[in-house]
Amino acid sequence: MTRYSDELIDEIRNNNDIVEIVSQYVALKRSGRNYFGLCPFHNEKSPSFSVSQEKQIFHCFGCGIGGDVFRFIQKMENIDFREAIQMLAEKAGIVLPTLENDKDNKMLELKSKVYEINNIVATFYHEKLYLSTSKIAQEYIKKRKLDNNTLKTFSIGYSGNYDEIYKLLKQKGFSDEEILASSLVNKSSNGRYFDRFKNRLMFPIKDVKDRVIAFGGRVLDDSKPKYINSPENIVYSKGRQLFGLNVAKRSGKRQIIIVEGYMDAISLYQRGITNVVASLGTALTEHQGRLLRKYAEKIIIGYDSDGAGQAATLRGLEILQNLGYDIRVLQLEGAKDPDEFVIKFGSRKI
Ligand SMILES: [Zn+2]
Numbered sequence: 001m002t003r004y005s006d007e008l009i010d011e012i013r014n015n016n017d018i019v020e021i022v023s024q025y026v027a028l029k030r031s032g033r034n035y036f037g038l039c040p041f042h043n044e045k046s047p048s049f050s051v052s053q054e055k056q057i058f059h060c061f062g063c064g065i066g067g068d069v070f071r072f073i074q075k076m077e078n079i080d081f082r083e084a085i086q087m088l089a090e091k092a093g094i095v096l097p098t099l100e101n102d103k104d105n106k107m108l109e110l111k112s113k114v115y116e117i118n119n120i121v122a123t124f125y126h127e128k129l130y131l132s133t134s135k136i137a138q139e140y141i142k143k144r145k146l147d148n149n150t151l152k153t154f155s156i157g158y159s160g161n162y163d164e165i166y167k168l169l170k171q172k173g174f175s176d177e178e179i180l181a182s183s184l185v186n187k188s189s190n191g192r193y194f195d196r197f198k199n200r201l202m203f204p205i206k207d208v209k210d211r212v213i214a215f216g217g218r219v220l221d222d223s224k225p226k227y228i229n230s231p232e233n234i235v236y237s238k239g240r241q242l243f244g245l246n247v248a249k250r251s252g253k254r255q256i257i258i259v260e261g262y263m264d265a266i267s268l269y270q271r272g273i274t275n276v277v278a279s280l281g282t283a284l285t286e287h288q289g290r291l292l293r294k295y296a297e298k299i300i301i302g303y304d305s306d307g308a309g310q311a312a313t314l315r316g317l318e319i320l321q322n323l324g325y326d327i328r329v330l331q332l333e334g335a336k337d338p339d340e341f342v343i344k345f346g347s348r349k350i
Pocket of ligand 1: 039042049061062064
């Protein structure tokens with residue numbers, strides 16, 4: 001089989017109500033027979049984006065875009081038709097047959113290998129943190145007062161001083177192509193393989209499904225750069241993920257605090273505030289705002305109190321307002337970021 005059958009595509013469409021799917025991205029209000037909201041595909045102040053439950057289609061009177069649930073997901077997630085089928089099939093619990101001779105299929109396979117690699121390496125770094133040879137990382141952890149529960153919850157780890165990831169992954173049977181696709185290993189011009197992260201405290205970045213999609217690494221001394229992150233690759237694109245959402249969603253509260261960096265999120269978690277995510281970079285994106293819709297109505301912005309943080313707060317406010325959230329801004333008087341704030345004043349003030 002080289003393509004999915006029309007019957008199968010119909011079945012997937014019938015099992016994904018368009019109003020329900022669109023609602024995961026856009027705040028919709030019923031008006032007569034249709035639902036209306038602010039168009040996610042163009043900038044507008046009054047809603048001209050409509051969804052018809054009866055016809056199972058959407059249409060924007062502002063920019064003219066429209067179509068069925070597949071089209072919506074394609075545009076929204078920036079994916080092709082086949083990926084939209086796969087995504088909606090998964091949502092509906094429909095198992096798809098494997099397609100043959102297919103380069104998209106190969107891409108999917110490479111993606112799943114990279115997830116596997118990320119998972120193996122996250123575990124490797126995490127276990128390394130507990131070894132007697134990792135004193136420098138353990139001292140930092142102690143200084144930051146991170147307990148074992150926090151280390152386990154965020155799978156915090158340590159990348160040592162030596163190139164070891166390539167060898168580790170080769171032993172597990174991964175190909176060079178798969179290893180390089182993970183961005184955890186680089187290849188020099190003379191053909192040598194070396195680790196991207198060395199002598200850093202490691203923070204796996206996970207998606208909502210708990211899959212490791214990237215890593216951040218922090219230095220343990222004063223060297224620069226202080227933080228490095230995985231570059232964008234086949235499983236990771238910046239601005240489309242929120243660090244800690246996999247943990248924050250379990251808090252069961254319908255409100256979420258957004259902070260800038262992973263140390264802020266982890267530090268708040270350590271002090272009992274578990275509904276925190278980090279936007280991984282200063283400016284919150286629209287996509288990140290939409291990701292939260294499933295888990296929260298109320299959002300608290302807790303960015304740094306410096307100039308860049310203030311600018312990011314204003315930008316975030318605008319994005320979140322347009323998405324219809326109830327928003328609060330955390331005033332951090334006497335501290336430069338949430339991390340320093342809870343260390344100085346404790347968590348009750350937040
Ligand atoms: Zn539009």
